[in-house]
Amino acid sequence: xxxxxxxxxxNGAIKKSSLEAVFYGAELAKLQGxxxxxxxxxxSSEAELAKAGNFGATKVLHANDARLAVSNIQAYxxxxxxxxxxxxxxxxxxAKSSLGDAVAARVAAKLKASIVSNVTALPNLSNGFVVTxxxxxxxxxxxxxxxxxxxxxxxxxxxxxxxxxDALAKVEVFSPALSDADFGVKLVATxxxxxxxxxxxxxxxxxxxxxxxxxxxxxxxxxxxxxLGAATACSKPVSDLDWRPHHEHVGQTxxxxxxxxxxxxxxxxAIQHLAGVNSSKVIVVINKDPEAPFFKAADYGIVxxxxxxxxxxxxxxxAAK
Amino acid sequence: xxxxxxxxxxxxxxxxxxxxxGDTKFNKAGVTYITGPYDxxxxxxxxxLKEQHGGTVTVLNVxxxxxxxxxxxxxxxxADDAIRVNCxxxxxxxxxxxxxxxxxxxxxxxxxxxxxxxxxxxxxVHGLVAELLGIPSLSPVMKLDIEGSTAKITREIEGxxxxxxxxxxxxxxxxxxxxxxxIPNMRGIMTARTKPLKVxxxxxxxxxxxxxxxxxxxxxxxxxxxxxxxEELITLLKTEAKVL
Numbered sequence: 001x002x003x004x005x006x007x008x009x010x011n012g013a014i015k016k017s018s019l020e021a022v023f024y025g026a027e028l029a030k031l032q033g034x035x036x037x038x039x040x041x042x043x044s045s046e047a048e049l050a051k052a053g054n055f056g057a058t059k060v061l062h063a064n065d066a067r068l069a070v071s072n073i074q075a076y077x078x079x080x081x082x083x084x085x086x087x088x089x090x091x092x093x094x095a096k097s098s099l100g101d102a103v104a105a106r107v108a109a110k111l112k113a114s115i116v117s118n119v120t121a122l123p124n125l126s127n128g129f130v131v132t133x134x135x136x137x138x139x140x141x142x143x144x145x146x147x148x149x150x151x152x153x154x155x156x157x158x159x160x161x162x163x164x165x166d167a168l169a170k171v172e173v174f175s176p177a178l179s180d181a182d183f184g185v186k187l188v189a190t191x192x193x194x195x196x197x198x199x200x201x202x203x204x205x206x207x208x209x210x211x212x213x214x215x216x217x218x219x220x221x222x223x224x225x226x227x228l229g230a231a232t233a234c235s236k237p238v239s240d241l242d243w244r245p246h247h248e249h250v251g252q253t254x255x256x257x258x259x260x261x262x263x264x265x266x267x268x269x270a271i272q273h274l275a276g277v278n279s280s281k282v283i284v285v286i287n288k289d290p291e292a293p294f295f296k297a298a299d300y301g302i303v304x305x306x307x308x309x310x311x312x313x314x315x316x317x318x319a320a321k
Numbered sequence: 322x323x324x325x326x327x328x329x330x331x332x333x334x335x336x337x338x339x340x341x342x343g344d345t346k347f348n349k350a351g352v353t354y355i356t357g358p359y360d361x362x363x364x365x366x367x368x369x370l371k372e373q374h375g376g377t378v379t380v381l382n383v384x385x386x387x388x389x390x391x392x393x394x395x396x397x398x399x400a401d402d403a404i405r406v407n408c409x410x411x412x413x414x415x416x417x418x419x420x421x422x423x424x425x426x427x428x429x430x431x432x433x434x435x436x437x438x439x440x441x442x443x444x445x446v447h448g449l450v451a452e453l454l455g456i457p458s459l460s461p462v463m464k465l466d467i468e469g470s471t472a473k474i475t476r477e478i479e480g481x482x483x484x485x486x487x488x489x490x491x492x493x494x495x496x497x498x499x500x501x502x503x504i505p506n507m508r509g510i511m512t513a514r515t516k517p518l519k520v521x522x523x524x525x526x527x528x529x530x531x532x533x534x535x536x537x538x539x540x541x542x543x544x545x546x547x548x549x550x551x552e553e554l555i556t557l558l559k560t561e562a563k564v565l
Contacts, residue, residue, distance in 0.1 A: 073457070105458075106458075108413075108414060112414075140535065141537065142535075144530070145530045146528070147530065188486055189484045190482075191483070228565070246477065284558070299540075299541070299562065301545045302548055315552075316554075316555040317555055320555055320559070
């Protein structure tokens with residue numbers, strides 16, 4: 001009855017969000033008196049994958065068939081299902097993402113497993129298997145009893161705070177049987193912003209709204225983000241106006257983020273925007289309007305002109321380095 | 322082309338969220354219900370595809386009787402008929418089972434829904450339905466065109482998007498800007514009243530139960546920093562908030 005963690009690779013290394021899932025899975029395994037096994041699909045090295053042990057995994061199953069080099073929802077779901085069966089796992093853990101959610105859903109159907117998403121903490125096992133999840137786009141939480149033998153948990157960023165050790169995991173090659181039926185969807189092209197920090201993974205986010213007055217002014221937002229090592233984001237009107245791409249739009253109908261620090265410049269803080277950021281640990285609001293509703297949801301606030309404040313903050317960050 | 326659009330009836334995005342009965346039930350008092358915003362995109366694109374290629378659009382809601390105003394609005398926007406599975410939609414697997422059960426009999430070319438419901442935000446029902454039917458699913462879909470029996474799709478991924486092609490039938494979770502939201506006109510509202518709405522009972526049971534709800538701890542007061550001392554923020558983020 002092991003715990004298996006579905007991880008995603010980025011240039012051969014396990015993604016940060018997936019490492020959080022590994023730690024979550026390992027902590028759950030400890031509670032259940034069992035072990036945590038990682039499934040990694042795609043190209044990587046033994047040395048790289050063994051690092052999953054730093055986060056508590058004892059074993060890594062590495063599926064590295066050439067047909068799996070490009071992520072494929074159906075094929076990955078089949079591989080994960082085979083790994084669950086091979087390892088005798090009862091619980092699957094993964095980090096929420098565009099790939100992870102899709103794979104997890106299919107595996108839930110294959111295994112008739114209960115599936116709960118946006119889980120924010122380790123389960124309570126004192127009376128059944130109960131997880132806490134965020135609902136209403138972060139405006140509330142629910143305690144959910146998972147009743148089936150097989151369970152799938154998709155965790156939200158910051159569900160756990162990983163503690164690393166020097167332990168290494170044993171890496172085993174995993175060769176699942178692949179079915180042609182899983183390769184029906186054809187990937188034609190991928191358009192990805194290069195060299196930027198992935199917004200859902202980012203610990204620090206600098207976001208800006210219509211207060212920036214136009215896309216040509218985004219340099220001061222990017223400068224602060226670069227100085228901090230932060231991802232950039234924007235409000236819905238900014239994405240609707242095409243000042244910034246849709247994948248930067250944070251809010252009720254955009255990306256939901258839960259970074260350690262969310263800096264909002266020139267965003268008034270409509271309830272739909274707050275829904276996308278309300279699980280951030282610390283929120284900083286910079287706005288020239290002292291009545292902006294965002295200040296009510298903020299930890300730190302500055303009433304001032306973003307064109308004056310942002311460059312000064314960038315300087316202060318660089319000076320403190 | 323035969324299209325099924327699954328819709329949710331959810332609290333308006335500005336609704337105040339609260340709970341009753343010792344935090345075991347959502348408090349519906351004073352809450353306005355709307356079609357899930359993502360579902361609205363799915364429905365709008367379905368109506369456009371019907372206009373281009375012919376066929377039918379059926380709306381499906383897994384929910385209680387109080388969802389019917391939302392279903393009628395979908396009919397007013399251009400769906401031909403509707404089905405409501407009479408139950409409370411709380412468990413993803415249970416909801417997906419109801420949809421797959423109907424779809425297995427009706428053989429739709431496309432099953433569209435929002436990328437997620439805005440009440441429970443799971444975003445897994447499309448994947449569950451597709452696997453139960455043994456067909457592909459993709460989400461979140463920003464662009465969808467049909468050429469013959471092939472769907473050309475743009476899907477958002479972290480930090481960008483990808484273009485994909487797949488043969489019908491498909492299950493898709495939709496989001497903006499797949500279509501402009503449609504507003505029902507007077508003729509639509511009149512005809513919606515007489516369009517068929519079939520109510521059926523659910524099959525099977527859920528694999529989870531939600532026992533208790535809670536609201537987040539209230540946020541403490543916002544610490545204001547004078548604009549002339551803006552640089553102090555960086556020090557506070559390091560030493561006090563400890564996030565840098």
